[in-house]
Amino acid sequence: MYEFIQHLINGLAVGTIYALVALGYTMVYGVLKLINFAHGDVMMVGVYVGYAVAFLLGREAMGGLGAALLVFAVSMAACALLGFVIERFAYRPLRDKSRLTALITAIGISFALSYGFQLDFKVTVGGAEVTVLPGAAARRFPELIRPQEWLVLGDNDVIIWNWQVISFGIALALLAGLQVLVYRTRFGKAMRAVSHDHKVAALLGIPVDTVIAVTFMLGSALAAGAGILYAIKDKTIQPLMGVMVGLKAFVAAVIGGIGNLPGAVVGGLLLGLCEEFIVGYTASSWRDAVAFGFLIVVLLFRPEGLFGRVQAEKV
Amino acid sequence: MRVHVVAAVAALSVLGLGCERKPTTAEPVKPPETAGKDKPKPADAKPADSAVILLGEVGSLTGSEAAFGVSTQNGIELALEEANAAGGVKGKKLAVRVYDDQSKPEEAAAATTRLITQDKVVAILGEVASSNSLAMAPIAQEAKVPMVSPSSTNPKVTEVGDYIFRVCFIDPFQGFVMARYAHEELKFKKVAILTDKKSAYSEGLTEVFQRKFAEMGGKIVGVEAYAKGDTDFRAQLTNIKKLKPEGLYVPGYYQDVAIIAEQARELGLKVVMMGGDGWDSEKLFELGGSAVEGSFVSNHYSADDPSPRVQDFIKKYQAKFGAVPDSLAALGYDAANVTIEAMRRAPDLSGPSLRAAIAATRDFPGVAGTITLDEKRNPVKPAVVLTIEGGKFKYKSTIAP
Numbered sequence: 001m002y003e004f005i006q007h008l009i010n011g012l013a014v015g016t017i018y019a020l021v022a023l024g025y026t027m028v029y030g031v032l033k034l035i036n037f038a039h040g041d042v043m044m045v046g047v048y049v050g051y052a053v054a055f056l057l058g059r060e061a062m063g064g065l066g067a068a069l070l071v072f073a074v075s076m077a078a079c080a081l082l083g084f085v086i087e088r089f090a091y092r093p094l095r096d097k098s099r100l101t102a103l104i105t106a107i108g109i110s111f112a113l114s115y116g117f118q119l120d121f122k123v124t125v126g127g128a129e130v131t132v133l134p135g136a137a138a139r140r141f142p143e144l145i146r147p148q149e150w151l152v153l154g155d156n157d158v159i160i161w162n163w164q165v166i167s168f169g170i171a172l173a174l175l176a177g178l179q180v181l182v183y184r185t186r187f188g189k190a191m192r193a194v195s196h197d198h199k200v201a202a203l204l205g206i207p208v209d210t211v212i213a214v215t216f217m218l219g220s221a222l223a224a225g226a227g228i229l230y231a232i233k234d235k236t237i238q239p240l241m242g243v244m245v246g247l248k249a250f251v252a253a254v255i256g257g258i259g260n261l262p263g264a265v266v267g268g269l270l271l272g273l274c275e276e277f278i279v280g281y282t283a284s285s286w287r288d289a290v291a292f293g294f295l296i297v298v299l300l301f302r303p304e305g306l307f308g309r310v311q312a313e314k315v
Numbered sequence: 316m317r318v319h320v321v322a323a324v325a326a327l328s329v330l331g332l333g334c335e336r337k338p339t340t341a342e343p344v345k346p347p348e349t350a351g352k353d354k355p356k357p358a359d360a361k362p363a364d365s366a367v368i369l370l371g372e373v374g375s376l377t378g379s380e381a382a383f384g385v386s387t388q389n390g391i392e393l394a395l396e397e398a399n400a401a402g403g404v405k406g407k408k409l410a411v412r413v414y415d416d417q418s419k420p421e422e423a424a425a426a427t428t429r430l431i432t433q434d435k436v437v438a439i440l441g442e443v444a445s446s447n448s449l450a451m452a453p454i455a456q457e458a459k460v461p462m463v464s465p466s467s468t469n470p471k472v473t474e475v476g477d478y479i480f481r482v483c484f485i486d487p488f489q490g491f492v493m494a495r496y497a498h499e500e501l502k503f504k505k506v507a508i509l510t511d512k513k514s515a516y517s518e519g520l521t522e523v524f525q526r527k528f529a530e531m532g533g534k535i536v537g538v539e540a541y542a543k544g545d546t547d548f549r550a551q552l553t554n555i556k557k558l559k560p561e562g563l564y565v566p567g568y569y570q571d572v573a574i575i576a577e578q579a580r581e582l583g584l585k586v587v588m589m590g591g592d593g594w595d596s597e598k599l600f601e602l603g604g605s606a607v608e609g610s611f612v613s614n615h616y617s618a619d620d621p622s623p624r625v626q627d628f629i630k631k632y633q634a635k636f637g638a639v640p641d642s643l644a645a646l647g648y649d650a651a652n653v654t655i656e657a658m659r660r661a662p663d664l665s666g667p668s669l670r671a672a673i674a675a676t677r678d679f680p681g682v683a684g685t686i687t688l689d690e691k692r693n694p695v696k697p698a699v700v701l702t703i704e705g706g707k708f709k710y711k712s713t714i715a716p
Contacts (some may be wrong), residue, residue: 136381279550
């Protein structure tokens with residue numbers, strides 16, 4: 001029983017991160033019909049920005065609420081900016097070209113980010129050495145939340161840590177915020193209109209370019225948030241960390257029905273739990289095979305994904 | 316619009332091409348982007364007439380085992396610098412051409428082909444990871460270019476052919492050392508294993524440890540697997556916790572091991588961890604923090620070794636790179652020195668004569684133990700067991716074959 005609870009906690013922790021990253025895929029697909037393969041790497045950039053902020057704040061500041069909020073805010077803002085730049089300079093010029101062109105560009109950006117970040121590049125400004133690119137070696141992410149046991153079940157059988165609870169809360173808050181933004185605001189309405197048909201939306205006076213740019217920024221900011229949660233959870237960060245998470249989140253988005261917001265969340269949680277229970281109750285070497293096998297099965301029976309057609313409204 | 320695209324592409328290509336490191340004697344190039352584009356200098360085209368003798372090196376300078384590749388390269392660089400200061404070989408200076416394989420076997424194979432066909436190197440040094448060496452060895456064997464691996468411990472590496480050598484002990488021995496230590500010194504009865512199923516190294520150690528520990532009368536209560544690059548090991552560790560082992564054998568690489576240790580503590584799994592030389596990197600302490608304290612590992616050499624040969628090496632290495640050399644650096648240094656010494660003895664530097672000279676290595680005073688190559692081109696030498704105390708490796712004991 002205790003293991004089941006432990007597996008459930010582990011699976012939920014992974015699943016919420018997949019869900020947050022999957023949302024970015026699904027939002028961008030909604031407005032652009034583009035699979036933004038650089039999304040996982042944007043998450044990685046967000047983590048490194050968070051790392052830099054935490055580093056500048058210093059070890060003493062860690063554990064404080066202000067420091068944690070600052071790390072999240074700066075990292076999300078920086079990624080929003082990065083999302084904007086990528087959309088503006090890499091995807092927008094290609095919007096009228098074939099979809100394949102944009103897809104290849106996305107893969108190119110993904111490689112440029114993940115391998116670019118493996119360079120060691122430092123500049124000296126006024127006597128101080130500033131690291132511009134971090135280099136390939138893994139680093140330890142600072143402890144944003146001082147670890148404390150929150151709940152212990154049985155004889156140390158299951159330990160739930162404070163940061164697990166807080167991370168889960170933050171993930172839920174981000175999801176709720178997005179839900180309100182998309183379904184309760186004017187901008188959300190415009191976004192949904194663009195996703196329905198951006199030509200008609202443009203005719204009705206909706207600034208399509210702006211909506212697409214903001215969608216990218218939102219998706220990237222969510223990825224940064226997810227990235228920080230991921231770094232809090234697994235503590236080690238390195239430039240290739242976004243690749244597998246990005247791929248899994250993409251699978252989650254497709255399982256849920258790409259373009260569909262609740263679908264991405266359900267897909268993410270489902271994939272996270274599924275992976276965890278596969279390792280927990282069958283052979284541990286099956287994890288990735290099952291994740292991608294799951295995708296094939298879902299697509300065989302529901303090519304549009306779990307939520308693809310039930311909810312016709314796309315974002 | 317067009318200008319933006321051009322600017323973006325230009326920015327990307329700068330990023331891509333910038334992946335070159337610049338050590339003094341080396342000129343590394345990343346194979347995929349530049350392959351075929353850069354014209355070999357005249358010196359490389361006809362090495363026989365040129366003033367330098369070119370060695371090749373394939374290493375993981377980026378990717379998940381980057382710390383290994385960089386340490387090894389430092390060791391090789393130091394050895395070459397010393398050899399050149401001593402007048403080089405046969406009146407010529409030595410240089411090494413390094414290609415980064417990004418810790419990927421397919422890149423390592425491509426780099427090997429390039430070193431042989433394009434750069435026409437006399438011998439190849441590398442790789443650290445057995446999976447990468449196994450991708451390189453058939454190519455070197457086919458071309459009759461001697462290859463000396465500094466630290467690939469999987470037995471299959473040198474079994475590829477008579478041109479493939481190594482300067483480190485092999486997995487069966489390392490697995491045996493830890494099994495014996497766990498049984499005799501730590502007195503463990505129940506041990507679980509967490510193995511990297513994607514790595515030939517990890518699988519090799521697991522197989523031997525499992526067999527030897529059982530033969531000695533211990534019990535392996537469970538074997539769980541992960542894949543290199545995973546960052547969440549909680550599911551496997553939750554399963555292991557249920558089995559209540561006294562020890563956990565994790566023959567993986569430092570980056571994964573650090574995360575595993577951390578997550579084991581998080582799940583409340585109180586168990587002594589054990590591992591192999593894959594743990595050996597300063598990064599282990601940075602990433603794993605206090606979670607790796609009290610663990611035991613088998614290794615090639617210890618920086619605590621008082622012998623003047625080792626201390627002298629440490630002093631020179633520290634002066635040049637500002638860090639205490641790990642065993643990867645020591646083995647890189649040994650691999651380069653074994654090759655250089657054989658080059659001095661060989662009548663000429665053609666593949667077959669150099670091969671024969673390396674194979675004849677006897678009682679070579681390496682910093683990671685005295686090297687005598689057996690008929691299978693593997694050295695016979697003892698291993699050390701280290702423990703982790705206060706964020707450092709401490710020498711525990713030496714176990715001879």
